[in-house]
Amino acid sequence: MAKQLILCDCSGSQQIDATALSQATGVSCSKLHSALCTTGIDTAAAALAGGEATICCAQEQRLFEELAAEIDAPAPPCLDLRDRAGWTSDEGNTLPKMSALIAEAGLSVPAAKGLDVVSEGVCLILGPSEIALAAAEKLQDVLAVTVLLDKTAEPPMSRAFDVVRGDLRQASGALGQFEIRIDALQQLEPVGRNWNWSDARNGGRSSCDIILDLTGGTSLFPAPEKREGYLRADPAHAPSVADALLQASQMVGTFEKPLYVRNEPLLCAHSRAGQTGCTNCLDICPTGAISSSGDHVSIDPMICAGCSSCATLCPSGALTYDAPPxxxxxxxxxxxxxxxxxxxxxxxxxxxxxxxxxxxxxxxxxxxxxxxxxxxxxxxxxxxxxxxxxxxxxxxxxxxxxxxxxxxxxxxxxxxxxxxxxxxxxxxxxxxxxxxxxxxxxxxxxxxxxxxxxxxxxxxxxxxxxxxxxxxxALMPDAGVLPLPSDAPYGAVLVDTSACTLCLSCVSLCPSGALGDNPDLPQLRFQEDACLQCGLCANICPEKAITLEPRLNLTDSALSQTVLHEEEPFACVECGSLFGVKSTVEKIVEKLAGKHSMFQNPGAARMIQMCDNCRVDAQYHQENNPFGGGDRPRVRTTDDYLSKRRDH
The missing domain is CATH 3.40.50 (Rossmann fold)
Structure with a gap:
């Protein structure tokens, strides 16, 4: 928070009570000036020299920043009280709003993280000959220009910049790192009186820092206005072409690219074991910056435009907006x-x-x-x-x-x-x-x-x-359970107990731990507060026994585990220990015992009803034991090899 607020009523056009404002905010306020940016400029300079002052005028921010630079003072923060609070036809009290704006301005907001992007000014210009070549002539002194003409274009009569001919098949990347692929590529051969083109070849690859698209056709990228380094203009509209040329000429140097979104892959609910769950970010990203990387997603920070759609729709918090946090x-x-x-x-x-x-x-x-x-x-x-x-x-x-x-x-x-x-x-x-x-x-x-x-x-x-x-x-204290839209990230998992076999495939894939098991009993447990409604459990269920119900359960039951389905465990016929699900074991016995070639023998069929330890023991001691074999051979030593050599 600034130590002092420098107030100005902008030639008496707004009402500010400096005393009340100071009492409400706890910040010292200057006297109320009327023309701080003109006749009061010396007062502003004195305040800036003292440091830690906030100028309550955003209109003249540039002026105050230049003034601070002249007197070697730090650039002051400027707060717009006039447009947001002072200039209003409402005759009510503006003090609460002004106090709120001042308090918010005093917060310290972390700076966005970023990375450096270097553009050396290598520019590819696309478009019809008359437009593209004219643009290249204007940019040739500030950029390293290459013009790509279509396959029917005639050779130009200039060597001030590079010119090629062909079909642009693919473009990827952003400012400073575009990658392009050109088919039917022909280079200019400026030999003799009549220049010509080289033989065409496919698969030509190159890179550039800037793409200036003057074709007037379909964009090379989704959401082209958000692709840094890619400039489009209607070739029939001279002002837009001029604007694009000006922008291109400024795209040389080192730029800082904000890292808008933070990614925590371990929290991602996109996929597990080849099953697809949440695809919110992939579906919504306007620039195509997000791609699937197996169980989670990856973000290309160079393509990300910082719209925050992905972070807002992410149900797990794997993606969060970070510019600022x-x-x-x-x-x-x-x-x-x-x-x-x-x-x-x-x-x-x-x-x-x-x-x-x-x-x-x-x-x-x-x-x-x-x-x-x-x-x-x-x-x-x-x-x-x-x-x-x-x-x-x-x-x-x-x-x-x-x-x-x-x-x-x-x-x-x-x-x-x-x-x-x-x-x-x-x-x-x-x-x-x-x-x-x-x-x-x-x-x-x-x-x-x-x-x-x-x-x-x-x-x-x-x-x-x-x-x-x-x-x-707090807002709906008596609501209990609120129904929600079908795409909500909150809800319950409903299980058809007549179909569920407690295979627990859903538990193994649940990314948030909302679904769990009981190590001691055949149970499927659920904590509703943790459910992301990603759909992985429903997709993996072999019996199609799971459906989702979007809702927000505000009762305490949502914070603890509840049993969705449970069955009686089966007791091992040898040791009596509990394992598996009784109904499942009985179904397997009914289906296989005496009916399958591997379980014709009653002893083999009986193993189905044994726990893991007893089943291994029974297999080891049965006739034709698959684990059995002759006596292990004696370990041979160095003496054995030496004695064999002596015998020879």
Whole structure:
């Protein structure tokens, strides 16, 4: 938390009570300035020189950062109180919201991990001759350009850059590491007066750092706008081509690529023993960055665009968003709610936005009604980081509702799925706002009747699954068992006891340990709280005796093991020890004894009814013992070999 807040009312256009704000936040506040970025610039410089000051103005952040650099002071954090709280047509008290925003700004958020990506400026340009060659001429001085023309193109009359001809069959990778394969590849032969092409060959392979696609055709990659280093433009639209050329010219050097998602393979519920279970991340990844690696999945960090869809839908927690870590988002949610309520606010509403939504809030504040005083904005890196667990945590912390403002390029199906689950668990208090007009955003938020918020607020901790359970119990204390959508990651395993043979194949494959056995008795046991609804148990069951029931059991029975199916054990006919399942052993005896060639002998048939130890003992002592043999030969020593040599 900063030692001092530097306040400015932006030429008297907003009301800020510095004394009340200081009392509510516990942070020292400066006097209320009116034009900190112009006539008050000397005051701002003095505050920056003192260090650990937060400037409560985001509009002039660049100015204050340049000022700090001039006086050798650290760049100050800047907080937007004006657009998010001060500029509003709502005549209510803005103090609780401002206090919440200040408290959240004081949190320390871990920096995202990353890796260096090196681009040396090797650029492949695709497209028709007139467009691609013109683009190459503009980029030839800043990039190492190669133009790939189609098979009918005529040889160009320039050697300022490389030109080849052929069919691009495959492309993979991202910025700094694209790999391409070209069939019917022909290189330019600039010999004599009439240049020509070399003989065509298939399977040509190469690499490049940047791909500039000016073909106007189908994209080389899924979600092309999220593939770093791959630039597309409509060749018929000159401004978009110019933008692409400018972007390409800037893609030279060393860049830091964030590592958006952390992967814990041991927790993955994707597959076991060749049986497929959960495929949520594989199905939803827009860029194709995730692939199956046997029992778990792998993520190519160079292709991952950080949308967080995989982490939000992962039922086991094997994939978690890490830029920043998930737990920091829960801290931000709880800090906002706690500070708002502590400052005397009642029933706040949370508005979740990304950068696009932040711009809409600023436009609504400057040109329209702004936000109501009880709407607290929370800006996140990726909208899909805000799933059902985060919604429920917000409601449990004291927010009356949670609204998520949709943005272009966001995976809407993920958010709709998560919000449906959140509403089933939290009582229909979450809405997805599909609005592109700032005025419509304001009108929608002003025109809503706000429900009561949770009275006895809680701040749950733990994994996303644990937080979901704790929050739901607080929100729905009398619910017992809540039915959930079919794709929910919570639920029960139902067993058809008339079909189940207690083979326990399901137990051996269960990735979370929800299904277990009893080492002393033939039992199939189940702990509902641990069930991921991945489907591995149902897929492996040879009798097809298992079905899944999506639900959240809020009773204590979900936290302990219950017996789904049990049978009487069989007693060994020799020693009397219990082993196996009585009904299964009797069925085997009935089917094989006297009817199968290996069990015609009553003694052999009787072995079916023996435990492992007695069966081995009986086999060893029976006639034609398969384990029997002659006396073991004497171990030969060195003397034996030496005496044999002497005899010869």
């Amino acid at each position: 998930t737990d920091s988002l829960f801290r931000r949610i709880q800090t906002l709610a706690k500070a708002y309520l502590a400052a005397g606010g009642v029933a706040p509403r949370l508005l979740v936005v990304n950068g696009h939504g932040g711009e809409m809030i600023s436009l609504a504040a400057r040109f329209g009604r702004g936000l109501p005083v009880d709407v607290v904005p929370l800006e996140v890196e990726a909208l899909n980081t805000f799933g059902h667990a985060e919604v429920l945590a917000a409601l449990a912390a004291g927010f009356a509702t949670v609204d998520i403002l949709l943005a272009p390029g966001a995976e809407r199906d993920v958010m709709e799925r998560e919000l449906a689950l959140a509403n089933a668990l939290g009582g229909n208090k979450t809405t997805l706002l599909d609005l592109n007009d700032p005025d419509a955003l304001s009108e929608t938020l002003f025109g809503v009747e706000v429900p009561a918020a949770l009275g006895d607020v809680i701040r749950p901790m733990g994994t996303r699954r644990q937080i979901t359970r704790q929050a739901t119990k």
